[in-house]
Amino acid sequence: MSLLTRTAGATADDLKPSRGPRESILSRGAALVVMGVFTLYFLVPIWWLFIASTKDRGDLLTTNALWFSDWNFFANVGDLFAYNDGVYLRWLVNSLGYAGIGALLATVVAGMCGYALAKYRFRGREAFFNVVLGGVLVPATALALPLFLLFSQVNLTNTFWAVLLPSIVSPFGVYLSRIYAAASVPDELIEAGRIDGAGEVRTFFTISMRLMTPALITVFLFQFVSIWNNFFLPLIMLRSQELFPVTYGLYSWNTQLNQIPELRTYVLVGSFLSIVPLIVAFLLLQRFWRGGLGTGSVK
């Protein structure tokens, strides 16, 4: 509200008239130059990584780093997959498991909770929500060590569960789901469900969840990314390399580059392959998450 009044004041200020189409051509050009330069900044490193993963070890150092020489991409990928009994593929599968299963469960759990907070009144609701919001401000990395201490008490460190279980809690997902459910699921619809004799749970899974889809996809994607990118938890929890997610695996190879130089190609090819799934997922699902992103910020 205070913002609205401020803006209203601003529009009432004496605003200078624009200087016409000449300025507009100039500013068009300037805008394009700025965006063009930064496009290079954002894309050249990824392009370089792609080019590097198409080269064999000799060409990597001797040929133009930003253009192709002999096409060795598939040979490199084959070598990468074969190295160390295919441990890289194992890491990719692990990452997909941690992030896929974790994000799916997190989304359902957070979606249900956000829905309950938006659509039902109960004692302690705001207190509960405030504690969860506090959780948004406590970052996942701050929890990694306490979780490790606790998990070592119950002998769960160095297991799949050590990384998966903490990943299914998304306070931000609850926050987003609550805001979105409050705005997009009409009370009348839930009431209609009640009159038709559908249970609350059935109403949620058949109707409300569908209305919340954009928010839920956003929660899923961002949780997926945060699990996929999470480094501290695997670093502190895992010792056996067959449990590593791909980021931790590549990190461990990268630390051995000085002793085992041939790992360099594998690190580069492996890095490139590991970012492809996320880029594809973001491109395919963009119409969903773009809608959902705004929900969190406008509030």
Place this chain on the structure above:
Amino acid sequence: MTATEALVTRAGRGERPAKPPRRPTPHKGAIAIFAGPFGVLFLLFYLIPIGYAVWQSLLVVQRDGTYGAPEQVFGGLAQYALVFQNAPFWESVGRVLLFGVVQVPIMLGLALLFALLLDSPVLKGKKFFRLAFFAPYAVPGVIAAIMWGFLYSPNLSPFTDVTRTIDFLSPELVLWSIANVVTWVFVGYNMLIIYSALLAIPSEVYEAARLDGAGQVRIAWSIKIPMVAPALVLTAVFSIIGTLQLLAEPQVFRSFSAAVSSTYTPNMTIYATSSIPNTQLAAAFSVVLALATFALSFTFLKITQRKAAQ
């Protein structure tokens, strides 16, 4: 559980249970089913670990004589006294604060500039730029750090002319080289959050300004930026949190630069301390860092809210 189910179905049929003197919460069972799982998980993997860390941080290890078995006993705030005397830890805190003071404004300034350009009528090819700028967000911090580590290196970089004259991995520059990696990953993400907020502004808001002949820059400065202030606050808070938690990028840079010590950031200090192992001290570090993060982002929220209310 059966009682819960009964309640759900009864509530579902729209029958009201007999009214006791105090009005009961309707749909109690449904609420338990919806909010329960998150509540339990939040308790198990958020609240209990925090409590356990606080408890651990209050313990000290004692031995019977030099070779006696170690035993954990209550030590009060002894670990916290050690935390406050630990110079490397405070150096690492100072380092990430310096990092944040420089990197967060640059990153958010760029994100705001790009979002305003995407939102203005002067730019063509918006869809392409939006995707190109967001693409780095799909690169995990570890991978981004490995990639940039190679790009900075004096022999492998495609820009060896530059990297041979400027040592990006030197003790003086490496912090800012890491800042560049973080900026590269997160500008597009923050840009999209601000851009979504810009899209949500109804166009009627601009009408009056346009009729008065305001230029795009004036509209951006006087209308758009104040209206997306909440989004800027949100991105700032998340960036502050992220900065204090810095771990993956500097940890990777240890392979590229000897200047990055094992206690370069607070989280690296925690990791290094826990692998000694000195879990009690590491727990105390964790508690201090979590409190500092919370206090800083909370203060920032409060200050900006007060400003907005003025």
